Amino acid sequence: MNAVVAAKTKKKAEKAAPAAEWQLRLYVAGQTPKSVAALDNLRRLCESHLAGRYEIEVIDLLVNPTLAAGDQILAVPTLVRKFPEPIRKIIGDLSNEGKVLVGLDVQPIGKAPS
Amino acid sequence: MKKTNEPLHSYELPKARTGIQGLDEITGGGLPRGRPTLVCGGAGCGKTMLGAEFIVRGATAMGEPGVFMTFEESAAELSANVRSLGFDLDKLVRQKKIALDFVHIERSEIEETGEYDLEGLFIRLGHAIDTIGAKRVVLDTVEALFAGLPNHAILRAELRRLFRWLKDRGVTAVITGERGENSLTRYGLEEYVADCVILLDHRIVDQVSTRRLRVVKYRGTAHGTNEYPFLIGTAGISVLPITSMRLDHKALNERVSTGIAGLDAMFGGKGVYRGSSVLISGSPGTGKSTVAVSFLDAVCRRQKRALVFCYEESASQVIRNMRSVGVDLAPWVESGRLKIHSTRPTLQGLEQHLVEMHSLVKAFRPALVVVDPISNLTISNTDTALKATLMRLIDFLKEEAITGVFTSLTADGALALADSQIGISSLMDTWLMLANIEANGERTRTIQVLKSRGMPHSNQVREFLLSRRGVELVDVYMPEDRVLTGSERLAHASRARADSAGAMPQEGR
Numbered sequence: 025m026n027a028v029v030a031a032k033t034k035k036k037a038e039k040a041a042p043a044a045e046w047q048l049r050l051y052v053a054g055q056t057p058k059s060v061a062a063l064d065n066l067r068r069l070c071e072s073h074l075a076g077r078y079e080i081e082v083i084d085l086l087v088n089p090t091l092a093a094g095d096q097i098l099a100v101p102t103l104v105r106k107f108p109e110p111i112r113k114i115i116g117d118l119s120n121e122g123k124v125l126v127g128l129d130v131q132p133i134g135k136a137p138s
Numbered sequence: 139m140k141k142t143n144e145p146l147h148s149y150e151l152p153k154a155r156t157g158i159q160g161l162d163e164i165t166g167g168g169l170p171r172g173r174p175t176l177v178c179g180g181a182g183c184g185k186t187m188l189g190a191e192f193i194v195r196g197a198t199a200m201g202e203p204g205v206f207m208t209f210e211e212s213a214a215e216l217s218a219n220v221r222s223l224g225f226d227l228d229k230l231v232r233q234k235k236i237a238l239d240f241v242h243i244e245r246s247e248i249e250e251t252g253e254y255d256l257e258g259l260f261i262r263l264g265h266a267i268d269t270i271g272a273k274r275v276v277l278d279t280v281e282a283l284f285a286g287l288p289n290h291a292i293l294r295a296e297l298r299r300l301f302r303w304l305k306d307r308g309v310t311a312v313i314t315g316e317r318g319e320n321s322l323t324r325y326g327l328e329e330y331v332a333d334c335v336i337l338l339d340h341r342i343v344d345q346v347s348t349r350r351l352r353v354v355k356y357r358g359t360a361h362g363t364n365e366y367p368f369l370i371g372t373a374g375i376s377v378l379p380i381t382s383m384r385l386d387h388k389a390l391n392e393r394v395s396t397g398i399a400g401l402d403a404m405f406g407g408k409g410v411y412r413g414s415s416v417l418i419s420g421s422p423g424t425g426k427s428t429v430a431v432s433f434l435d436a437v438c439r440r441q442k443r444a445l446v447f448c449y450e451e452s453a454s455q456v457i458r459n460m461r462s463v464g465v466d467l468a469p470w471v472e473s474g475r476l477k478i479h480s481t482r483p484t485l486q487g488l489e490q491h492l493v494e495m496h497s498l499v500k501a502f503r504p505a506l507v508v509v510d511p512i513s514n515l516t517i518s519n520t521d522t523a524l525k526a527t528l529m530r531l532i533d534f535l536k537e538e539a540i541t542g543v544f545t546s547l548t549a550d551g552a553l554a555l556a557d558s559q560i561g562i563s564s565l566m567d568t569w570l571m572l573a574n575i576e577a578n579g580e581r582t583r584t585i586q587v588l589k590s591r592g593m594p595h596s597n598q599v600r601e602f603l604l605s606r607r608g609v610e611l612v613d614v615y616m617p618e619d620r621v622l623t624g625s626e627r628l629a630h631a632s633r634a635r636a637d638s639a640g641a642m643p644q645e646g647r
Binding site for chain 1: 239240241242243244247248249250251252253254255256257258259261262264265283287
């Protein structure tokens, strides 16, 4: 199953350095309000805490349904931290920034997590 | 859960045959087509096996590809587990007849924040269905999600949507669920799946386990409501009372010898029908096993194979004991013509015994099967279960045109005990009753043919002797108007000989 995931995926996100320190993958199913919100929340969070050190890959399961099995995606939206390891998953629209930071194990910059 | 006793509709609900032996008969043709069916039961009761067989049979025999979505075992584990039933999932996957998807969520690596749904699951399932054009789906066990996802409110709403979605897709689905304490399933899945509910049970009675299956509800159709024993054998699941519903085996006209000349004569000189079932009943020490072994010996002499299931003696004990009546089984065993299979009846449940008998008979292909004795199997089991098992075994043997000989121990005593065998005797084509008649300070062994379907048979109670020459029926000795047996007969005969010896010369003059 994992072999399927290795297939090249369409990258919508900004291309950073080839091997970014933080590799994040967001699984969505079409442009639903929840997935749009999740992507917005994620971009904002990354810009404020991981600026220049991250890479976001958005995978639309409606376009690539085979990719759901590889990362064991059930819920959407699901954010997967591919790197640094170990793999972590955060499900939901990522509206609670504090929880997302804890989930990703990111040291917040500037302000304390809400 | 509410009971449904809805009036039966005049039209038949479209059904999807499961291909599982017996289940289709109980459900009157299979599971509701295009609808989900809930299969629930405790751990180890065979839910996954039922689901797997439903998918495999669908893909191989019904031309209906299927998706097996497992939430508990990985695809590799599942294929390994069902290989014991002779199913090669990997091959079917390669042939695009089956799709396996292992859905696994690790609670520890998941964090929840905000709104979400399970669209990912729908997409995976939908994609699998579309890829192979599936008509069948198994979700095993979707309840595992409750452990993985903390937000049960979302999960429940999504499951409701999932079952609705399955119906809309028109796939025949089997959803398994773990038995709950006060409900059919631990998380109340029966609330969502209301069309058909099948309950599996693995019960220990008198330290022997029996699997049982019951159709709790089946909307819009009549179904068998009993609990049916079922077994998981090397050829998959089979639910018990079944083949007996269809009595369509071919009756053979060929006759086979019983191995006892005098007994053959009681059946018009030709013995019993090949492929028929013979019951030999009697109280202890009447010679049941010896008579049964005569059947065996006769079969082996005809260069055919015979199989004995012994529930009382070990193989070597049987061989030693039978030597005392002049039957040497050892050469038959050595030449592979005879197989003696000795086990204790309490070793396993009845259905396991049946499975074992099935597989041994299939592998050995004997012309004769002896079960000695069937009554020992009842020690650990109720009569109804035994009858169902025997019925199944007899039907199986008849289909294979194998003659079956069953001995049965009746309590010590008089002929009136015939009625204690009523339950099983109706299954038998021929019934031999052995008895010890006690009179004048001695016991005399007698044999009689209580019934023998489809052939003329003697109505006499015959005396027989166990000697070094085997079982010998004594010619009926009826000097005046009554039959004499035992030493009375001997005494009368020698008296008569003496008389006639004395009389002869006189007449000669």
